Amino acid sequence: MNLGNLLKVAIKALKRNKMRSFLTMLGIIIGVASVITMLAIGQGSKKSIEDQISSMGSNMLFVMPGTMRMGGVQQGSSASQRLTVSDADAIRAECHAVIAVSPEVRSSGQAVYGNSNWPTTIYGANEQYLEIRSWEVVSGRNMTDSEARGSAKICLVGRTVADELFGEGIDPTGETVRFRSIPFKIIGVLKEKGQNSFGQDQDDVIIAPYTTVQKRILAQTYIQSIQMSARSAGESALAQQQVEEVLRRTHRLREDEDNDFSIRSQEELATTMTSVTEILTILLGAIAGISLLVGGIGIMNIMYVSVTERTREIGLRMSIGGRSVDILLQFLIESIMLSVFGGLIGIVLGFGASSVVEALTSWPISVMWGSVFLSFAVCTLIGVFFGWYPARRASDLDPIDALRFE
Amino acid sequence: MKTIIDIKSLKKDYHIGEVTVHALRGVDLAISQGEFVAIMGASGSGKSTMLNIIGCLDRPTDGNYLLDGVNVAGMSKNERAAIRNLKIGFVFQSYNLLSRTSALENVELPLMYNPAIGARERRERAMAALEAVGLTDRMDHMPNQLSGGQQQRVAIARSLVNDPVVILADEATGNLDTRTSYEIMSLFQELNARGKTIVFVTHEPDIARCMTRSVVFRDGHIIREEEVRSRLDAAKMLRAIPVEEE
Ligand SMILES: Nc1ncnc2c1ncn2[C@@H]1O[C@H](COP(=O)(O)OP(=O)(O)O)[C@@H](O)[C@H]1O
Ligand SMILES: [Mg+2]
Numbered sequence: 001m002n003l004g005n006l007l008k009v010a011i012k013a014l015k016r017n018k019m020r021s022f023l024t025m026l027g028i029i030i031g032v033a034s035v036i037t038m039l040a041i042g043q044g045s046k047k048s049i050e051d052q053i054s055s056m057g058s059n060m061l062f063v064m065p066g067t068m069r070m071g072g073v074q075q076g077s078s079a080s081q082r083l084t085v086s087d088a089d090a091i092r093a094e095c096h097a098v099i100a101v102s103p104e105v106r107s108s109g110q111a112v113y114g115n116s117n118w119p120t121t122i123y124g125a126n127e128q129y130l131e132i133r134s135w136e137v138v139s140g141r142n143m144t145d146s147e148a149r150g151s152a153k154i155c156l157v158g159r160t161v162a163d164e165l166f167g168e169g170i171d172p173t174g175e176t177v178r179f180r181s182i183p184f185k186i187i188g189v190l191k192e193k194g195q196n197s198f199g200q201d202q203d204d205v206i207i208a209p210y211t212t213v214q215k216r217i218l219a220q221t222y223i224q225s226i227q228m229s230a231r232s233a234g235e236s237a238l239a240q241q242q243v244e245e246v247l248r249r250t251h252r253l254r255e256d257e258d259n260d261f262s263i264r265s266q267e268e269l270a271t272t273m274t275s276v277t278e279i280l281t282i283l284l285g286a287i288a289g290i291s292l293l294v295g296g297i298g299i300m301n302i303m304y305v306s307v308t309e310r311t312r313e314i315g316l317r318m319s320i321g322g323r324s325v326d327i328l329l330q331f332l333i334e335s336i337m338l339s340v341f342g343g344l345i346g347i348v349l350g351f352g353a354s355s356v357v358e359a360l361t362s363w364p365i366s367v368m369w370g371s372v373f374l375s376f377a378v379c380t381l382i383g384v385f386f387g388w389y390p391a392r393r394a395s396d397l398d399p400i401d402a403l404r405f406e
Numbered sequence: 407m408k409t410i411i412d413i414k415s416l417k418k419d420y421h422i423g424e425v426t427v428h429a430l431r432g433v434d435l436a437i438s439q440g441e442f443v444a445i446m447g448a449s450g451s452g453k454s455t456m457l458n459i460i461g462c463l464d465r466p467t468d469g470n471y472l473l474d475g476v477n478v479a480g481m482s483k484n485e486r487a488a489i490r491n492l493k494i495g496f497v498f499q500s501y502n503l504l505s506r507t508s509a510l511e512n513v514e515l516p517l518m519y520n521p522a523i524g525a526r527e528r529r530e531r532a533m534a535a536l537e538a539v540g541l542t543d544r545m546d547h548m549p550n551q552l553s554g555g556q557q558q559r560v561a562i563a564r565s566l567v568n569d570p571v572v573i574l575a576d577e578a579t580g581n582l583d584t585r586t587s588y589e590i591m592s593l594f595q596e597l598n599a600r601g602k603t604i605v606f607v608t609h610e611p612d613i614a615r616c617m618t619r620s621v622v623f624r625d626g627h628i629i630r631e632e633e634v635r636s637r638l639d640a641a642k643m644l645r646a647i648p649v650e651e652e
Pocket of ligand 1 (some may be wrong): 421426447450451452454455456
């Protein structure tokens with residue numbers, strides 16, 4: 001029998017038992033829909049984390065003193081382990097893969113304006129800091145190089161600080177705010193960033209020249225970290241290597257000595273963060289995959305029932321010239337159709353469920369075309385795999401026995 | 407007349423565990439074109455076994471069998487399927503129509519397995535076959551909308567549609583009442599008159615008398631073979647039977 005006739009026969013057989021066909025497909029429908037939805041959720045949460053990490057800065061690298069262990073930073077107390085402004089200057093001068101460098105010092109304290117005060121964090125940095133951290137100035141201006149080096153009493157404020165001290169939406173540029181009693185003139189307001197993936201408010205900041213924060217607030221000469229941008233994402237690893245070379249030299253480390261600093265990149269951070277969601281995605285996908293498997297077993301079961309029920313039909317088809325392979329294909333195509341139709345409905349349902357989840361969570365849920373194609377291919381395979389044994393059983397029947405079957 | 411079926415010393419054994427059943431113990435049978443042969447005998451005498459071998463559904467344990475000049479005894483499963491498709495028409499006691507499938511589609515079925523025949527020719531030939539059995543107006547009916555006699559007519563149309571060299575019927579009237587049996591026999595006589603070769607298994611002597619020759623089996627042997635004298639005209643018999651009052 002040719003393929004066209006085989007398809008016709010299969011469609012007819014499925015139509016003859018509409019309810020049963022539908023119930024059989026249900027397993028596949030649910031399986032495929034859940035695979036697609038689970039993978040979309042996993043992908044969505046991964047993407048949302050990635051988005052948040054990329055909002056932290058552009059191709060960012062940072063150096064911290066001490067060696068970073070799995071648990072976090074092991075802060076060194078000896079002077080040799082501290083980072084200094086000259087380290088940052090050396091990086092700026094020598095590392096070609098690094099396009100922006102800024103020292104960073106921070107301190108927390110009360111910001112005061114008139115009767116309002118607000119507990120916040122002040123970051124000491126230079127004029128390249130905004131570029132590194134993907135900050136934009138919405139009103140006013142960035143600091144200059146000479147202000148950064150010259151302990152100017154100026155600052156930029158995040159939206160939260162501006163709102164809390166001056167009132168919702170008010171532009172405080174030109175006003176003077178006190179932080180730990182030191183007056184800072186506000187030269188600009190930072191564009192809103194919102195919360196990061198840890199739930200921290202990224203707009204609750206004041207950015208001032210690092211020299212000012214070092215001298216006036218912390219009274220220290222070293223810096224807490226060095227923040228950098230690599231020229232491109234691709235050059236991140238190269239930049240990391242160049243920074244390491246420079247710092248090993250400025251810190252006068254011998255060949256056999258370990259680094260007394262740690263360099264981390266935004267990429268690494270992203271990888272660590274997303275690896276968790278990846279594991280989750282695999283887990284969810286696997287659970288959904290199991291339901292797909294159960295769906296396949298459902299098809300196998302019904303195909304066995306169908307072969308038994310239609311034993312006489314098989315005998316008849318053989319008696320009028322149906323070869324074993326015709327019978328095999330007839331049942332195989334039937335089971336492939338059950339599984340592929342189920343898969344198609346499942347895909348549609350999966351899209352629907354994904355957009356419901358998107359509406360509920362506001363994650364950027366995106367159905368992966370890969371998972372759609374994968375489900376489709378898996379459905380076809382399920383149809384073949386689980387249809388094979390029942391179909392073989394049908395095609396192996398002896399026509400006379402089959403015709404006599406009660 | 408040309409010999410359609412030429413069987414020599416045909417044997418068929420069935421092995422059930424340790425026991426061997428000799429269903430056919432050396433049968434010679436020749437059937438010429440245009441014959442209408444009754445195969446008779448008690449239950450278990452080997453009639454169906456014989457018919458299944460003639461129809462290439464089963465293969466003999468031993469012996470020779472030429473069908474339409476071709477030696478089919480040693481053919482493979484697939485070759486036999488092709489022979490059945492092209493040269494054999496089967497009619498069964500229990501009709502064996504596909505349920506929820508129209509009469510026309512049931513009749514088309516054998517041609518579906520013949521790749522040389524397209525959809526259009528298939529339809530035309532199926533319609534012609536239904537016309538030959540007088541069911542043109544029932545083409546679209548499902549089997550459950552047809553009486554037993556009508557269902558058997560559809561089955562006969564199905565056996566005709568591939569224009570076989572021989573039609574094989576195994577107790578084709580076994581499920582029908584007397585009146586309907588004669589209707590069916592009348593149809594077979596008509597087909598035979600138009601030149602169809604028919605082999606018909608029955609254990610009813612009256613039905614056998616509608617045919618041209620009878621072959622009687624007992625215990626796997628042919629014990630008697632004779633021309634039917636004073637042949638019955640099924641159409642005439644039908645007129646003699648009063649229509650039952652409902
Ligand atoms: N598939 C089979 N397996 C074992 N024995 C069989 C089989 N088919 C038929 N027989 C035996 O072969 C003999 C002839 O059977 P069959 O041809 O069906 O007789 P009939 O049609 O004349 O009633 C019987 O004894 C029967 O039991
Ligand atoms: Mg029998």
